[in-house]
Amino acid sequence: MLAAGAVGTMQNRSERDTFADMYAGRLARLWAVERGLVFGRLDHSDEGRLYIGKIGLTDDEQQRLLIDWRAPVAQPFYRATSTAPMGVTRRRHLQTKGRAVVGVDDDLLDLDSLTDDDRATLNGEAALLAALDERRTGRMRDIVATIQSEQDRVIRSDLNGVLVVQGGPGTGKTVVALHRAAYLLYTHRERLERRGVLILGPNLTFLRYIEQVLPSLGETDVLLSTVGELYPGVTATARDRPEVAALKGGLRMAEVLAKAVRDRQKVPRQPIELTVGRITLTIDRSMLEGAKNKATRSRRPHNQARAVFVRSLLNALARQQARKIGKGLIDDEELADLREELRTEPVVKAALNRLWPYLTPQRLLLGLYGSADRLDHAASALTPEERALLRRDGGQWTDADVPLLDEAAELLGDIDEHVLRASALQAEEELAAARQAEESEREAELAYAREVLELTGLSDVMEAERLAERQRGGGPYLTTAERAAADRTWAYGHVIVDEAQELSPMAWRAVMRRCPTRSMTIVGDIAQTGSAAGARSWAESLDPYVAGRWRQERLSVNYRTPVELMAVAARVLATIDPALQAPTSVRELGVEPWSAPLSALPELVKAEVGEGGKVAVVVPDALLSTLGTEITAAVSGAVVVSPEAGRAKGAEALDAPVAVMGVTDAKGLEFDSVIVAEPDLIAVQSPRGPSDLYVALTRATQRLGVVHGRPLSPALQGLASRSNGLRPALQPPVRPAPPAET
Numbered sequence: 001m002l003a004a005g006a007v008g009t010m011q012n013r014s015e016r017d018t019f020a021d022m023y024a025g026r027l028a029r030l031w032a033v034e035r036g037l038v039f040g041r042l043d044h045s046d047e048g049r050l051y052i053g054k055i056g057l058t059d060d061e062q063q064r065l066l067i068d069w070r071a072p073v074a075q076p077f078y079r080a081t082s083t084a085p086m087g088v089t090r091r092r093h094l095q096t097k098g099r100a101v102v103g104v105d106d107d108l109l110d111l112d113s114l115t116d117d118d119r120a121t122l123n124g125e126a127a128l129l130a131a132l133d134e135r136r137t138g139r140m141r142d143i144v145a146t147i148q149s150e151q152d153r154v155i156r157s158d159l160n161g162v163l164v165v166q167g168g169p170g171t172g173k174t175v176v177a178l179h180r181a182a183y184l185l186y187t188h189r190e191r192l193e194r195r196g197v198l199i200l201g202p203n204l205t206f207l208r209y210i211e212q213v214l215p216s217l218g219e220t221d222v223l224l225s226t227v228g229e230l231y232p233g234v235t236a237t238a239r240d241r242p243e244v245a246a247l248k249g250g251l252r253m254a255e256v257l258a259k260a261v262r263d264r265q266k267v268p269r270q271p272i273e274l275t276v277g278r279i280t281l282t283i284d285r286s287m288l289e290g291a292k293n294k295a296t297r298s299r300r301p302h303n304q305a306r307a308v309f310v311r312s313l314l315n316a317l318a319r320q321q322a323r324k325i326g327k328g329l330i331d332d333e334e335l336a337d338l339r340e341e342l343r344t345e346p347v348v349k350a351a352l353n354r355l356w357p358y359l360t361p362q363r364l365l366l367g368l369y370g371s372a373d374r375l376d377h378a379a380s381a382l383t384p385e386e387r388a389l390l391r392r393d394g395g396q397w398t399d400a401d402v403p404l405l406d407e408a409a410e411l412l413g414d415i416d417e418h419v420l421r422a423s424a425l426q427a428e429e430e431l432a433a434a435r436q437a438e439e440s441e442r443e444a445e446l447a448y449a450r451e452v453l454e455l456t457g458l459s460d461v462m463e464a465e466r467l468a469e470r471q472r473g474g475g476p477y478l479t480t481a482e483r484a485a486a487d488r489t490w491a492y493g494h495v496i497v498d499e500a501q502e503l504s505p506m507a508w509r510a511v512m513r514r515c516p517t518r519s520m521t522i523v524g525d526i527a528q529t530g531s532a533a534g535a536r537s538w539a540e541s542l543d544p545y546v547a548g549r550w551r552q553e554r555l556s557v558n559y560r561t562p563v564e565l566m567a568v569a570a571r572v573l574a575t576i577d578p579a580l581q582a583p584t585s586v587r588e589l590g591v592e593p594w595s596a597p598l599s600a601l602p603e604l605v606k607a608e609v610g611e612g613g614k615v616a617v618v619v620p621d622a623l624l625s626t627l628g629t630e631i632t633a634a635v636s637g638a639v640v641v642s643p644e645a646g647r648a649k650g651a652e653a654l655d656a657p658v659a660v661m662g663v664t665d666a667k668g669l670e671f672d673s674v675i676v677a678e679p680d681l682i683a684v685q686s687p688r689g690p691s692d693l694y695v696a697l698t699r700a701t702q703r704l705g706v707v708h709g710r711p712l713s714p715a716l717q718g719l720a721s722r723s724n725g726l727r728p729a730l731q732p733p734v735r736p737a738p739p740a741e742t
C-alpha cells in the first residue's frame with residue numbers, strides 16, 4: 001500500500017491510508033503473538049484434537065488450525081480435571097522456542113486409559129513450575145499457557161457489574177486482570193472497542209512493567225494510566241506527605257471545592273460604579289443578587305452558569321442605561337442591542353470577570369492552595385492545622401491533586417469553545433509579543449507569559465485544541481484509547497483498577513465518573529494498603545456507588561514468592577492483624593532468607609548481581625537518596641527510582657540489573673532477588689508502614705535478604721546471618737520431576 005505512493009484523488013489517498021493503517025495494525029498484532037503462539041492441545045474423546053493458541057487461525061479452506069484461548073471451546077484447557085474431565089482425555093502443554101517445539105507436558109484426564117508407565121511419569125504441574133522458575137526479564141509476561149482454574153474463573157467472569165478480585169501478594173491478580181481485559185475484548189469486541197477499556201495501575205514504573213502483556217495477547221487498544229495521569233493535560237510529578245495525601249483524598253474535600261467555587265461567585269457589599277462613555281452606571285446589590293439567583297437556579301456548572309449571570313446583569317444595566325439617556329421603556333430588540341454594546345465595553349468586561357470569572361480547575365485549585373483567606377473561607381469545615389497542610393504556592397501537581405482537579409472540572413464545567421480559543425490566542429499573542437521584546441525584558445516577560453498559561457490551565461487548553469484539530473482535520477488516525485485519554489468526560493466500556501486498595505475516596509469518585517455503566521474489575525489486597533488515604537475494606541470503598549451490587553472472587557495461591565520467603569512475610573502480616581491469612585506458596589526452592597548489617601549493603605548487592613537475574617533494593621523513603629547514591633557508586637548500571645521519575649526512568653529501572661526504590665514504587669513489581677533495607681524503619685514510616693513492609697518482603701521470586709542498622713522486630717528475628725558475599729545455608733532446591741517423555 002505504501003509503495004503505491006500518494007497518488008490519485010483525495011478519496012483514493014484516504015482509502016490507501018485507511019488500508020495501510022489496518023494492515024499495519026494486523027501485522028503488529030501478528031508479530032506480538034509470535035512468542036508462544038501455540039501452547040496447548042486438547043484431545044477429546046469424541047471431537048478429535050484442538051490446538052490452543054494466543055489467537056485463532058484458519059487455513060485457506062477456512063479449516064480451524066488454532067483456537068483462540070478465549071474461545072468457549074478452549075475453556076477445558078484451563079478447567080478440566082480428572083474428576084470433571086469435560087470430555088477431554090488428554091491435555092498437552094507445548095513449550096516452544098521460536099517455531100520449534102522444545103518440550104511437552106501431558107495431563108491425562110481419563111485415568112482409565114493410563115498405562116503404568118504413564119502413571120510413573122505423570123506430572124501435570126511441570127509446565128506451571130517451569131514457567132514460575134524462569135528468570136525475570138523486568139517485564140511481565142502473559143500466562144495463557146498456564147492459567148490455573150481459580151484464575152480462569154476470574155478471567156471469564158461476566159462483563160457486567162463490579163467484580164472484586166481479592167488476593168494476597170503474588171496470587172496473579174495483575175496478570176489475571178490483564179488476561180480478563182483480553183478475554184472481554186474478544187468476547188464483547190463490538191461494545192468494548194467503541195467505548196474502550198481503561199486499566200489503572202499504581203505508578204508509572206508498574207505501567208511499564210505490564211505494558212507488553214496485552215499486545216502479546218494481540219490486544220493493542222487499551223489505555224493504561226495511573227490516577228495521577230487521569231486528568232488530561234496534567235502530569236503529577238510530585239508526591240504529597242502521607243498526612244497531606246490523606247487529607248486531600250478524604251470526601252470532605254468535595255465540599256471544600258464546592259464551597260471554593262461558590263466563593264468565586266462574588267456579591268460585593270458596596271455598589272460598583274462603571275463609567276461608560278459620558279454616563280455612570282451602578283451595579284447594586286439587588287441586581288447582583290438577582291443575577292446570581294438566576295444563575296444558581298439554572299443548576300449549571302460555574303462556567304456555564306456564568307452566561308446566565310452575565311445576561312441577567314447586562315439586561316439590568318441596559319435598562320438602567322436606557323433610563324439614564326432618557327429612553328424610558330425599550331422593546332426587546334433595543335434591549336438586545338444595548339446589551340451587546342455593553343458586553344464589549346472594557347470596563348464592563350473587567351467587572352464581569354471580577355464578579356464571576358471563568359475558572360479552569362487548575363486556576364481554582366492553585367488559587368485555593370495559594371491563599372490562606374480563601375482556604376479559611378472555603379475549608380471552614382477543616383481544622384486550622386488541616387488548612388495549613390493544604391497551603392502551598394504554585395509547585396508541582398501531585399497524585400492526590402488529580403482527583404481534586406477532576407472534581408473541580410465537574411463543578412466548573414467546560415468553558416465555551418470560542419472563549420477558550422480567544423483566551424488561548426490572547427495568551428499565545430502575549431507569548432509571541434514577549435519573544436519580540438528587548439533582550440533584557442524578554443526573559444521576565446516570557447516567564448510571565450508561561451506562568452499565565454500554566455496557572456490558568458490554558459497550556460492544556462491549547463494542547464486539547466491541537467488534539468481536537470487533529471481529530472477534525474484528517475491528521476493521523478486516533479485509536480479509541482488515544483481519543484479517550486484526551487477526553488476527561490469519556491465513559492469507558494470497562495474499567496480495571498489494579499492495586500485498588502490504594503485509591504482514596506476522592507480518587508474513587510473520579511474513577512466512577514469514567515464508568516457510568518459500572519462494568520468494572522477491581523483488583524487488590526486490603527492487607528497491602530500503604531496509602532494513608534487508601535481502603536480499609538472493599539465495602540467502605542464501593543458501597544457508596546454499588547452497595548450490595550458487587551461480587552467478590554478470591555485468589556489463594558501465591559505463584560511468585562517461594563515458601564521460605566513467604567514464611568517471613570506471613571509473620572509480618574500477623575503483626576498487622578492476626579486474622580489475616582497469607583496465600584499459600586506453590587513453590588519451595590530451599591533458599592533461606594538472610595539478614596546482614598546495613599554497612600555490608602553495597603557488597604551484598606554486588607554479590608546478588610553476581611548470582612544473576614534482576615535485583616531490587618527496597619528502602620525507607622527517608623533513606624532513598626543516601627542508599628541510592630551509595631549503591632549507584634558501587635554497582636555499575638544501578639538505577640534509583642524516585643517519585644518524580646517519569647515513565648522513561650521507570651523503564652530504565654526495570655531494565656537495569658539493580659533498581660533502588662521506595663515501597664510505593666515497588667508496588668506490583670517483582671524481581672529475582674530483593675534486599676530490604678532497614679525494614680523496621682519502613683514499618684514506622686507511615687501509619688500503614690507494616691503493610692508497606694509486607695509488600696517489600698513479597699517482591700522476590702527467588703532470593704530475599706534484609707540489611708539493618710536498627711534492631712530487627714521479633715517478626716524478622718532469627719533469619720540466618722550473612723555478613724560476607726556467601727549465602728547462608730544454601731540447600732539444593734527441590735525441583736519438580738521432569739516432564740513426561742512422549
Ligand SMILES: Nc1ncnc2c1ncn2[C@@H]1O[C@H](COP(=O)(O)OP(=O)(O)OP(=O)(O)O)[C@@H](O)[C@H]1O
Nearest residue numbers: 143146147148169170171172173174175559560668
Ligand atoms: N497461572 C500462572 N502461570 C504462570 N505464572 C503465573 C500464573 N499466575 C501468576 N503467575 C506469575 O506470578 C507472578 C505474580 O503475579 P501478579 O504480579 O499478577 O500477582 P499479584 O497478585 O498482582 O501480586 P501483588 O499483589 O503482590 O502485586 C507473576 O510473575 C505472574 O506471571
